[in-house]
Amino acid sequence: MDLTLKSIIEGIIFVFGEEGVSLKQLSDALSIEEEHIRELLNEMIVDYRDENHGFELICVNDLYKFISKADIHDYVQRIISLTKSRQLSQSALETLAIIAYKQPITRTEIEEIRGVGCDMMLKKLQAQDLVREVGRSETAGRPILYEVTEEFLDLFKLMSLNELPNLPTYQEESSENQLFE
Amino acid sequence: MDLTLKSIIEGIIFVFGEEGVSLKQLSDALSIEEEHIRELLNEMIVDYRDENHGFELICVNDLYKFISKADIHDYVQRIISLTKSRQLSQSALETLAIIAYKQPITRTEIEEIRGVGCDMMLKKLQAQDLVREVGRSETAGRPILYEVTEEFLDLFKLMSLNELPNLPTYQEESSENQLFE
Amino acid sequence: MSNFNVTLEQFSGPLDLMLHLIKDKKLDLFDLQVDVLIDQYILFLDSVENKLEIATEYLYELAALIEYKSKKCLPVDPKPLEVNDYEEDTKDQLVRRLIEYQQFKDISQLLNERFLLRQKQFEKPMEKQILDIADEENIRFVHADQNDLLKAMQKCLLRFNYTHPSQVKITKTEMSIEDRSEQMILMISNLKEPFSFEDMIQDVEDRSLLIVSFLAILELNRRDIIEFWVENTEVYFRRGKLYGLDA
Numbered sequence: 001m002d003l004t005l006k007s008i009i010e011g012i013i014f015v016f017g018e019e020g021v022s023l024k025q026l027s028d029a030l031s032i033e034e035e036h037i038r039e040l041l042n043e044m045i046v047d048y049r050d051e052n053h054g055f056e057l058i059c060v061n062d063l064y065k066f067i068s069k070a071d072i073h074d075y076v077q078r079i080i081s082l083t084k085s086r087q088l089s090q091s092a093l094e095t096l097a098i099i100a101y102k103q104p105i106t107r108t109e110i111e112e113i114r115g116v117g118c119d120m121m122l123k124k125l126q127a128q129d130l131v132r133e134v135g136r137s138e139t140a141g142r143p144i145l146y147e148v149t150e151e152f153l154d155l156f157k158l159m160s161l162n163e164l165p166n167l168p169t170y171q172e173e174s175s176e177n178q179l180f181e
Numbered sequence: 182m183d184l185t186l187k188s189i190i191e192g193i194i195f196v197f198g199e200e201g202v203s204l205k206q207l208s209d210a211l212s213i214e215e216e217h218i219r220e221l222l223n224e225m226i227v228d229y230r231d232e233n234h235g236f237e238l239i240c241v242n243d244l245y246k247f248i249s250k251a252d253i254h255d256y257v258q259r260i261i262s263l264t265k266s267r268q269l270s271q272s273a274l275e276t277l278a279i280i281a282y283k284q285p286i287t288r289t290e291i292e293e294i295r296g297v298g299c300d301m302m303l304k305k306l307q308a309q310d311l312v313r314e315v316g317r318s319e320t321a322g323r324p325i326l327y328e329v330t331e332e333f334l335d336l337f338k339l340m341s342l343n344e345l346p347n348l349p350t351y352q353e354e355s356s357e358n359q360l361f362e
Numbered sequence: 363m364s365n366f367n368v369t370l371e372q373f374s375g376p377l378d379l380m381l382h383l384i385k386d387k388k389l390d391l392f393d394l395q396v397d398v399l400i401d402q403y404i405l406f407l408d409s410v411e412n413k414l415e416i417a418t419e420y421l422y423e424l425a426a427l428i429e430y431k432s433k434k435c436l437p438v439d440p441k442p443l444e445v446n447d448y449e450e451d452t453k454d455q456l457v458r459r460l461i462e463y464q465q466f467k468d469i470s471q472l473l474n475e476r477f478l479l480r481q482k483q484f485e486k487p488m489e490k491q492i493l494d495i496a497d498e499e500n501i502r503f504v505h506a507d508q509n510d511l512l513k514a515m516q517k518c519l520l521r522f523n524y525t526h527p528s529q530v531k532i533t534k535t536e537m538s539i540e541d542r543s544e545q546m547i548l549m550i551s552n553l554k555e556p557f558s559f560e561d562m563i564q565d566v567e568d569r570s571l572l573i574v575s576f577l578a579i580l581e582l583n584r585r586d587i588i589e590f591w592v593e594n595t596e597v598y599f600r601r602g603k604l605y606g607l608d609a
Contacts, residue, residue: 003232003252011235011253012260017198017486021260029259051184054192068489071184072192075210079193079202080495082209089488090200093514101515113518116487124493156511165512167519196492199485237483246485254482267520269477272374274470282469294462297375297419310513332513337473338480346472348465351391 005030006040006047013057013064019116020063095121096130096148100164104134104145122146130155186211187221187228194238194245201244240340242331276302277311277333281345285315285326303327311336366409370416376423377463379406384460391460396453397434400427426452537571542578547587547605556598 003011012029013021023041027034041057041064048056048066055066068076088096095118098110110118125131129151136142148161158164184192193210194202204222208215222238222245229237229247236247249257257263269277276299279291291299306312310332317323329342339345373379383402384391407424410416430452537545546562553561562579566572579599582588586604590597 003235003250007233007235007250008253008256009235011249012256014236014247014486015249015253015257015484016260018490025260029256052188054184054188054190055195066195068192068196068491069184069188072189072196073491073495075189075193076196076492077495078210079206080492083206088510089493090514090517091487092493093510094518097511097515098518100511120490120493165509167512167515195486196489198488200488248483248485251479251482253484257484267481269474270374271378271470274474274477275374275466278466278470278473282466294459294466295375296377296423296459296463297417308516310509310516336480337476338483339476346469349468351461351464 005032006044009037009040009044013066016065018065020060020065022062023064026064091116091118091121092125095125096152099131099146100148100152100161101167103147103161104137105147106137106139106143106145108143110146186213187225190218190221190225194247197246199246201241201246203243203245207245239338241335241338242341272297272299272302273306276306277329280312280327281329281333281342282348284328284342285318286328287318287320287324287326289324291327366406368406370410370420376420377460378467379403379420380423381460381464381467391457391464394453394457394460396427396430396456400431403427537574539574539577539581542571542574543581543587546575546578546582550588550599550601550605555600558599559597562599 008030009026012026023034023038026041027037030037041059045057045059047053053069054072055068058065058067091114094114095110098113099105102109102113107118107122110122122131126133129149131146131152132149134145134147137145152158153160189211190207193207204215204219207218207222211218222240226238226240228234234250235253236249238245239248254263272295275295276291279294280286283290283294288299288303291303303312307314310330312327312333313330314325315328316326318326333339334341368382370379373382380399380403383389383399383406384394387398387402389395389398403424404427407416407420549565550557550562559579563572563575566575579588583590583602586602588599588605589602590599592598
């Protein structure tokens with residue numbers, strides 16, 4: 001099955017999520033000139049506005065991304081308020097895990113591992129009292145260092161960080177190589 | 182503008198991203214009974230398979246989520262350089278297959294089929310969250326029983342273990358050709 | 363005699379090896395000539411260079427096969443019932459095991475295809491608005507498991523390995539020292555001598571490119587394409603004697 005050009009663009013924009021993707025990146029990936037892609041994108045912006053889509057295409061700062069339609073908000077809200085015991089989101093878990101395993105750690109270092117920005121996430125985790133600032137790194141720019149809190153230990157029923165389960169060794173030697181060679 | 186029911190579902194699933202959303206959550210949010218939603222979701226799974234969509238709808242472990250189509254991979258690769266994808270070793274695959282088809286199963290039973298020890302392999306698969314302990318057998322020594330996890334289902338894009346392809350049967354008549362091709 | 367170009371590492375166990383030998387010698391699995399298989403198996407294990415490398419499982423199966431063969435070599439017992447039963451048993455059992463193993467070997471390949479396909483399909487992260495809504499609703503986190511934490515970290519690391527270096531900086535961080543050197547050779551042709559380190563890195567936006575640039579400068583210096591000297595703690599550069607000559 002050959003995907004249509006628009007659906008390839010749809011797929012690419014989908015993958016980049018909230019990060020968005022630029023006209024130039026799309027043009028490079030598809031080896032089609034920007035002008036043509038721009039026309040398609042403009043058509044798509046109109047396409048997704050109709051009642052058959054739950055999200056729409058927007059262009060912010062030259063980055064194209066999908067966002068859910070305003071009407072969806074209430075339904076999502078209902079799901080969340082009905083979910084009695086809120087699980088930590090995958091993003092929150094990942095950010096917490098990185099901090100717990102690597103603390104003290106700067107925001108940039110966390111972002112390097114996760115591959116996405118985590119400014120907002122850090123603020124939320126701080127607001128939830130799961131993460132706190134613990135000083136500044138000695139490196140250039142003296143960025144803020146973060147660590148997890150007692151609240152975090154409590155949430156995960158840990159006496160101390162020493163109790164964290166061991167990370168299997170990936171990049172290095174045996175274990176990963178054998179399983180995922 | 183009133184969104185169609187399907188597009189509301191599309192929007193909700195879109196918002197929850199990799200976390201996925203369950204039939205029950207959708208049913209609660211929309212105040213529509215599960216049976217009806219399930220029908221719509223099944224239709225949508227088929228809808229998104231066509232060439233006009235860059236992503237598809239999957240259901241893993243009762244959670245519905247969108248994933249990009251395989252064809253999109255190469256385009257995304259041109260934008261961000263993806264390194265070589267994970268590979269499962271032959272031993273890992275065999276061990277997983279045996280557990281998936283025979284679960285719950287003890288280590289000794291797996292070893293009998295494979296003809297090699299699989300203590301380390303089981304530990305690795307557990308560390309990767311592809312296999313978990315699920316109790317103990319009633320037989321002598323009460324050995325640990327293993328089964329595959331939801332992560333396993335996702336890794337192989339299986340809705341449930343029922344979706345596993347049938348084990349091949351070999352016929353004596355054309356033995357040679359049947360077995361080794 | 364047959365020459366083994368295969369090594370032990372290519373097999374995932376003794377049964378895998380036996381299946382290979384059966385296929386290689388075009389034996390009929392449903393009417394298996396166990397003797398031939400045994401000879402081939404022994405021959406193969408003999409051919410393995412470092413005997414210590416042979417895993418116990420291979421030796422265990424070998425021992426079982428030899429036991430079977432030795433029973434067959436014994437003079438026919440006047441009351442052969444038991445022996446024959448035993449022989450049949452062993453042979454049938456071996457064939458049954460080989461067939462079952464072949465099933466899983468085949469199905470693993472099928473699973474692997476599914477796995478490789480799924481690897482090419484990406485999920486998108488949850489929208490941030492969900493966190494905002496959770497905040498508005500003042501929902502506290504109640505369930506949390508240490509294993510969730512471990513899994514999250516593993517997922518991160520796997521993804522990191524998969525997509526490293528991270529997206530945004532790709533074009534820059536991906537640049538090799540060689541590519542950067544070529545770029546700099548072109549760039550310094552426009553610079554007025556002497557030029558400074560800053561002049562050469564004016565296009566650098568991130569740290570990794572800075573490091574690559576620095577290494578490229580060292581490389582260019584080594585190749586006599588640029589020269590540098592120090593005056594009053596300031597470093598000055600100029601085109602070297604092989605500039606424009608170096609292929």
